[in-house]
Amino acid sequence: MNQQTLSMRLEQVAAHVPQGARLADIGSDHGYLPAALLLRGAISGGVIGEVALTPWHAAQRTVGENGLQEKLSVRLADGLAAIEPGDAIDAISLCGMGGETIRDILASGQARLSGRERLILQPNGGEQPLRRWLMENGYRILAEALLQENRFYYEIIVAERTGPVTYTEQELYFGPLQMQARSPAFLAKWQRLLTLKHKALQGLPHNKTARIAQQAEWIKQLLNPTL
Numbered sequence: 634m635n636q637q638t639l640s641m642r643l644e645q646v647a648a649h650v651p652q653g654a655r656l657a658d659i660g661s662d663h664g665y666l667p668a669a670l671l672l673r674g675a676i677s678g679g680v681i682g683e684v685a686l687t688p689w690h691a692a693q694r695t696v697g698e699n700g701l702q703e704k705l706s707v708r709l710a711d712g713l714a715a716i717e718p719g720d721a722i723d724a725i726s727l728c729g730m731g732g733e734t735i736r737d738i739l740a741s742g743q744a745r746l747s748g749r750e751r752l753i754l755q756p757n758g759g760e761q762p763l764r765r766w767l768m769e770n771g772y773r774i775l776a777e778a779l780l781q782e783n784r785f786y787y788e789i790i791v792a793e794r795t796g797p798v799t800y801t802e803q804e805l806y807f808g809p810l811q812m813q814a815r816s817p818a819f820l821a822k823w824q825r826l827l828t829l830k831h832k833a834l835q836g837l838p839h840n841k842t843a844r845i846a847q848q849a850e851w852i853k854q855l856l857n858p859t860l
């Protein structure tokens with residue numbers, strides 16, 4: 634992967650960035666996603682945010698070697714603190730971090746959000762608490778994708794602030810749009826997770842099983858809606 638060739642996962646994220654947007658890619662590591670989008674003319678510029686020194690240096694290198702420094706600012710900052718009021722950001726990507734981490738970055742940086750940005754989120758696990766934060770803060774989920782790369786399943790959640798929105802507990806758990814679309818990858822993921830839940834239930838004392846048993850029940854209903 635580099636600034637020309639993105640992973641399948643980041644290509645799917647890229648597909649949800651509005652044409653011509655000013656993108657803030659927070660937790661960018663090498664900065665490949667914004668650099669690739671800028672080189673393709675798909676964004677007009679933006680910000681790369683990194684909290685750690687080594688990836689921040691790597692992102693600076695990517696931007697410098699490709700002559701993008703006029704349009705992409707690389708900032709060493711925690712979460713949304715990388716975004717400054719004059720940046721006119723209209724899309725924010727947060728990819729390759731746990732869902733709880735993404736949620737905490739959004740929650741603690743809320744003062745930096747205008748509420749007009751499209752959020753393009755690619756959590757590695759922790760999707761349910763992330764969707765709950767989106768719902769509780771008036772963000773509607775506009776698109777969801779699930780892809781399998783190597784042995785891992787990756788989810789992409791695209792959301793915009795539209796005002797009050799309500800999702801059921803199952804929608805927060807499975808993803809409201811994925812539940813409707815029932816793609817083969819989605820059903821395969823939950824079939825596999827059901828097997829893992831059953832294994833976990835066997836190894837746990839009875840007083841610790843309630844939450845997992847509930848989830849296993851939801852998964853069974855999802856996979857066999859006629860039961």
Ligand SMILES: C[S@@+](CC[C@H](N)C(=O)[O-])C[C@H]1O[C@@H](n2cnc3c(N)ncnc32)[C@H](O)[C@@H]1O
Nearest residue numbers: 659660661662682683684685688711712728729
């Ligand atoms: C696994 S990498 C993902 C890189 C890239 N976004 C991707 O999806 O390929 C996660 C990156 O997020 C950065 N990160 C973690 N917490 C952060 C925070 N609070 N603010 C900014 N960057 C953060 C880490 O330093 C790391 O470089």
